[in-house]
Amino acid sequence: xxxxxxxxxxxxxxxxxxxxxxxxxxxxxxxxxxxxxxxxxxxxxxxxxxxxxxxxxxxxxxxxxxxxxxxxxxxxxxxxxxxxxxxxxxxxxxxxxxxxxxxxxxxxxxxxxxxxxxxxxxxxxxxxxxxxxxxxxxxxxxxxxxxxxxxxxxxxxxxxxxxxxxxxxxxxxxxxxxxxxxxxxxxxxxxxxxxxxxxxxxxxxxxxxxxxxxxxxxxxxxxxx
Amino acid sequence: xxxxxxxxxxxxxxxxxxxxxxxxxxxxxxxxxxxxxxxxxxxxxxxxxxxxxxxxxxxxxxxxxxxxxxxxxxxxxxxxxxxxxxxxxxxxxxxxxxxxxxxxxxxxxxxxxxxxxxxxxxxxxxxxxxxxxxxxxxxxxxxxxxxxxxxxxxxxxxxxxxxxxxxxxxxxxxxxxxxxxxxxxxxxxxxxxxxxxxxxxxxxxxxxxxxxxxxxxxxxxxxxxxxxxxxxxxxxxxxxxxxxxxxxxxxxxxxxxxxxxxxxxxxxxxxxxxxxxxxxxxxxxxxxx
Numbered sequence: 001x002x003x004x005x006x007x008x009x010x011x012x013x014x015x016x017x018x019x020x021x022x023x024x025x026x027x028x029x030x031x032x033x034x035x036x037x038x039x040x041x042x043x044x045x046x047x048x049x050x051x052x053x054x055x056x057x058x059x060x061x062x063x064x065x066x067x068x069x070x071x072x073x074x075x076x077x078x079x080x081x082x083x084x085x086x087x088x089x090x091x092x093x094x095x096x097x098x099x100x101x102x103x104x105x106x107x108x109x110x111x112x113x114x115x116x117x118x119x120x121x122x123x124x125x126x127x128x129x130x131x132x133x134x135x136x137x138x139x140x141x142x143x144x145x146x147x148x149x150x151x152x153x154x155x156x157x158x159x160x161x162x163x164x165x166x167x168x169x170x171x172x173x174x175x176x177x178x179x180x181x182x183x184x185x186x187x188x189x190x191x192x193x194x195x196x197x198x199x200x201x202x203x204x205x206x207x208x209x210x211x212x213x214x215x216x217x218x219x220x221x222x223x224x225x
Numbered sequence: 226x227x228x229x230x231x232x233x234x235x236x237x238x239x240x241x242x243x244x245x246x247x248x249x250x251x252x253x254x255x256x257x258x259x260x261x262x263x264x265x266x267x268x269x270x271x272x273x274x275x276x277x278x279x280x281x282x283x284x285x286x287x288x289x290x291x292x293x294x295x296x297x298x299x300x301x302x303x304x305x306x307x308x309x310x311x312x313x314x315x316x317x318x319x320x321x322x323x324x325x326x327x328x329x330x331x332x333x334x335x336x337x338x339x340x341x342x343x344x345x346x347x348x349x350x351x352x353x354x355x356x357x358x359x360x361x362x363x364x365x366x367x368x369x370x371x372x373x374x375x376x377x378x379x380x381x382x383x384x385x386x387x388x389x390x391x392x393x394x395x396x397x398x399x400x401x402x403x404x405x406x407x408x409x410x411x412x413x414x415x416x417x418x419x420x421x422x423x424x425x426x427x428x429x430x431x432x433x434x435x436x437x438x439x440x441x442x443x444x445x446x447x448x449x450x451x452x453x454x455x456x457x458x459x460x461x462x463x464x465x466x467x468x469x470x471x472x473x474x475x476x477x478x479x480x481x482x483x484x485x486x487x488x489x490x491x492x493x494x495x496x497x498x499x500x501x502x503x504x505x506x507x508x509x510x511x512x513x514x
Contacts, residue, residue: 077416089410106412106418106421
């Protein structure tokens with residue numbers, strides 16, 4: 001379970017990214033976080049992975065307040081989460097297999113287990129035949145799938161995806177969304193997006209952010225611009 | 226290890242740059258280390274000999290020479306003073322030139338100067354005694370080993386150069402690691418521990434230190450042995466020079482003994498691995514917070 005309790009995030013220059021928001025996400029829930037650019041979607045994800053700290057309020061993951069955890073505890077917390085970063089964060093000098101394996105090496109599992117796990121997630125995202133290719137040899141859609149594969153690999157029970165279909169054509173967008181659909185009910189999935197079609201077709205819970213506040217929080221909701 | 230070689234293969238120019246920096250640092254350090262050890266050996270050899278030799282004019286009488294000797298002894302700054310008469314000087318000359326009869330024919334005791342060989346208690350007394358003797362009547366020439374006073378200076382230069390090399394290495398390693406900033410940042414976000422992040426950088430630093438040390442040592446001694454015939458002629462007459470006080474361990478700087486070469490090799494690779502490790506440790510610290 002993820003819980004935001006009166007969370008405010010104010011940046012040093014004074015701009016308010018989140019203004020006293022509260023919500024809860026249940027285990028294995030699938031939800032969308034929507035809103036225009038600058039609404040605070042990325043900030044929510046960065047707060048959950050403790051890439052930044054809130055200016056006020058508390059954030060709970062599995063009933064534990066993550067705002068007062070030390071480095072060692074944060075490392076363990078991050079190993080339980082898979083993140084699809086908006087800017088991909090793929091290492092160009094590593095091939096597809098190695099980029100995904102990187103996320104597993106930190107979990108201290110054996111090389112044999114890493115190999116098995118990487119091959120399994122690559123099959124799931126449809127890139128089994130491209131494991132030895134380098135990022136420069138892949139299309140935007142394929143790169144996005146590599147990032148998703150990295151995020152869902154291992155025993156990560158929370159998947160946070162920041163604009164996973166941004167800049168993708170409609171066909172690729174649906175292929176990407178099918179991957180998330182396969183994980184529905186098995187992991188907690190939070191997708192930050194402003195893709196109206198995707199959100200409306202899934203009919204899942206939608207939290208709408210506007211100017212750092214929660215504008216709407218609807219079970220089986222939709223997205224209106 | 227396979228990850229290390231993969232990383233080197235994929236970033237060959239960065240790796241080569243790191244290796245070359247370590248190589249030059251260690252080569253330079255090796256050069257100054259050997260130079261200092263060699264100078265120490267030479268200085269010990271020279272110190273074992275008289276530190277000040279004063280030659281008297283041929284017309285100066287023995288009585289005057291003994292008077293000067295007594296004055297010098299009374300100063301309390303000398304460890305020993307030895308008088309070499311004209312006859313003894315001739316014997317020394319004859320011994321030194323025994324293979325050159327032409328030179329022996331033309332020399333007699335009358336034209337050779339009598340001398341005093343003086344050793345001082347402290348190196349700083351050398352110039353004082355030398356200056357006094359230069360001003361004394363009947364003295365022809367004063368020779369003294371000025372280099373002994375300069376030992377501290379050579380040690381300072383050595384330490385200074387090693388520090389400069391270390392700083393250059395630190396800066397270039399930091400630059401190299403700056404290129405890995407994205408990887409470090411990503412690893413942090415994936416939940417890697419600080420040790421997990423540092424491990425590949427540290428093992429790379431140690432590996433390059435080992436390779437750089439081995440190359441530096443090999444190339445240094447290849448050049449050294451290539452130049453040895455030239456050095457032999459230049460250092461003619463100088464016996465075996467011990468490595469500081471360790472002659473009983475068969476450690477000789479000149480000509481270098483096998484034990485000395487092994488010691489220098491281990492010191493070079495140890496120093497190389499240490500600066501490779503420390504350089505990368507300090508550089509990664511900047512990005513691991």
